Amino acid sequence: MTIAAHTLGCKLNFAETSDTLRRLAAAGHTIVEWDTEADLYIINTCTVTAVAEKKCRTAIHQAHRRNPKAQIVVMGCFAQVAASDIEHIPGVTLVLGNDRKHLLPEIVGSGQWAVGSEAAAPKPPSTLNFQPSTFHLQYSSGDRTRTFFKIQDGCDYFCTYCAIPFARGRSHSATIEETLCMARRIADEGAREVVLTGVNTGTFGQQRGESFLDLLRGLDAIEGIERYRISSIEPNLLTDDIIDFVAHSRAFLPHFHIPLQAGSDHVLSLMHRRYDTALYRAKLESIKAVMPDACIAADIMAGFNGENEEEFRKTLDFVDALPISYLHVFTYSDRPGTAALRLGEKVPIPVRHEHTARLLELSEQKHQAFIQSQLGKTRPVLWESKKVDKSIGPDTLSTHQPVNVTTFMEGWTDNYIRLCRPYDAALVNSVTPETVEPANLVRDAI
Numbered sequence: 001m002t003i004a005a006h007t008l009g010c011k012l013n014f015a016e017t018s019d020t021l022r023r024l025a026a027a028g029h030t031i032v033e034w035d036t037e038a039d040l041y042i043i044n045t046c047t048v049t050a051v052a053e054k055k056c057r058t059a060i061h062q063a064h065r066r067n068p069k070a071q072i073v074v075m076g077c078f079a080q081v082a083a084s085d086i087e088h089i090p091g092v093t094l095v096l097g098n099d100r101k102h103l104l105p106e107i108v109g110s111g112q113w114a115v116g117s118e119a120a121a122p123k124p125p126s127t128l129n130f131q132p133s134t135f136h137l138q139y140s141s142g143d144r145t146r147t148f149f150k151i152q153d154g155c156d157y158f159c160t161y162c163a164i165p166f167a168r169g170r171s172h173s174a175t176i177e178e179t180l181c182m183a184r185r186i187a188d189e190g191a192r193e194v195v196l197t198g199v200n201t202g203t204f205g206q207q208r209g210e211s212f213l214d215l216l217r218g219l220d221a222i223e224g225i226e227r228y229r230i231s232s233i234e235p236n237l238l239t240d241d242i243i244d245f246v247a248h249s250r251a252f253l254p255h256f257h258i259p260l261q262a263g264s265d266h267v268l269s270l271m272h273r274r275y276d277t278a279l280y281r282a283k284l285e286s287i288k289a290v291m292p293d294a295c296i297a298a299d300i301m302a303g304f305n306g307e308n309e310e311e312f313r314k315t316l317d318f319v320d321a322l323p324i325s326y327l328h329v330f331t332y333s334d335r336p337g338t339a340a341l342r343l344g345e346k347v348p349i350p351v352r353h354e355h356t357a358r359l360l361e362l363s364e365q366k367h368q369a370f371i372q373s374q375l376g377k378t379r380p381v382l383w384e385s386k387k388v389d390k391s392i393g394p395d396t397l398s399t400h401q402p403v404n405v406t407t408f409m410e411g412w413t414d415n416y417i418r419l420c421r422p423y424d425a426a427l428v429n430s431v432t433p434e435t436v437e438p439a440n441l442v443r444d445a446i
């Protein structure tokens with residue numbers, strides 16, 4: 001049958017969807033674009049904000065409109081926490097929580113669905129009691145030069161604003177040996193860059209008495225993989241040993257994504273984050289001492305409880321003073337079941353949006369400053385396969401002059417600056433040294 005998928009949310013979801021589609025394609029099904037008619041639509045959902053949940057509902061309605069006879073499978077985090085609501089949305093055939101979504105290829109292969117018929121398909125029971133007893137290593141492939149490799153899932157931290165522990169369960173992962181075995185398979189398939197993804201990546205192995213650093217050491221020794229990025233790591237888990245290891249490793253890149261959420265200790269304590277601003281600052285200083293050109297991204301939340309103008313000013317000043325390269329900005333929204341619902345000091349919604357806008361503006365300034373600091377430096381770039389047509393020459397609208405349309409390729413430096421160059425098929429999936437210059441910058445990329 002023809003299958004189309006839509007992924008919302010994080011890189012973890014991206015890895016899971018890609019892995020599922022690869023297994024369905026191997027079973028003989030045809031993967032088609034999301035916006036085309038298909039027999040089966042898969043929506044891998046997110047519950048991190050109310051906006052993400054709204055997008056999930058919109059995607060379900062889109063799929064049902066496109067082909068009212070199609071089967072629609074809704075899986076992932078929103079499916080986990082709102083299964084009984086989603087089941088009743090017109091067109092939905094099956095809701096798979098996070099503990100069962102990896103079984104989708106087997107469920108499709110069981111032949112129990114009358115795909116394309118008007119008869120209602122049988123609905124296997126939804127997962128409402130999530131027992132995260134097993135972990136499934138998954139990775140993306142084929143659709144990007146970089147491979148997103150899921151090495152960990154779930155979280156034990158229960159930050160007061162976050163529904164993820166309810167959707168993905170406690171922290172769990174495979175053993176180091178199993179994870180390295182899968183990484184060798186990824187290397188054999190030709191991946192040059194691997195992004196290690198997870199919900200709380202630094203807790204890898206904790207339930208088994210293994211350490212994240214030992215995993216990094218094992219991965220660094222795998223031949224064939226030239227570059228690794230750690231998609232995100234909590235500041236309290238980013239030890240000096242890990243920083244030192246990355247600085248001197250063969251393949252780990254000087255690129256960190258370290259959630260901050262707020263630059264006010266009062267707000268951080270209301271969030272139940274496990275660090276304060278002093279610890280966060282110390283981690284960034286440690287990184288820059290050994291990797292002065294490192295790119296450092298930070299998640300930040302606008303409008304959480306207690307974020308009055310004075311506390312928000314502390315966040316702006318804190319971010320401004322630190323060597324942060326850019327921000328991922330989220331607007332706080334109430335999530336069902338979280339402790340934040342019982343906290344006082346709510347921020348009015350218009351103020352949340354105003355704070356969001358000011359943080360986005362600050363992020364842009366930080367990003368421009370980071371790129372300026374890299375101009376003239378030569379960095380290794382991994383070139384991607386995608387072709388991008390760009391107009392070179394006079395503006396036709398104003399001058400009516402002919403333009404040259406040239407096909408470009410794009411790639412990322414080790415410290416996460418997006419560059420471009422004229423397309424050369426021989427360079428796809430290879431790494432070359434490039435000097436960062438205004439002429440080869442892709443300006444709108446983060």
Ligand code: SF4
Nearest residue numbers: 155157158159162164
């Ligand atoms: S560390 Fe906090 S924000 Fe991150 S997934 Fe865990 S509970 Fe959510």
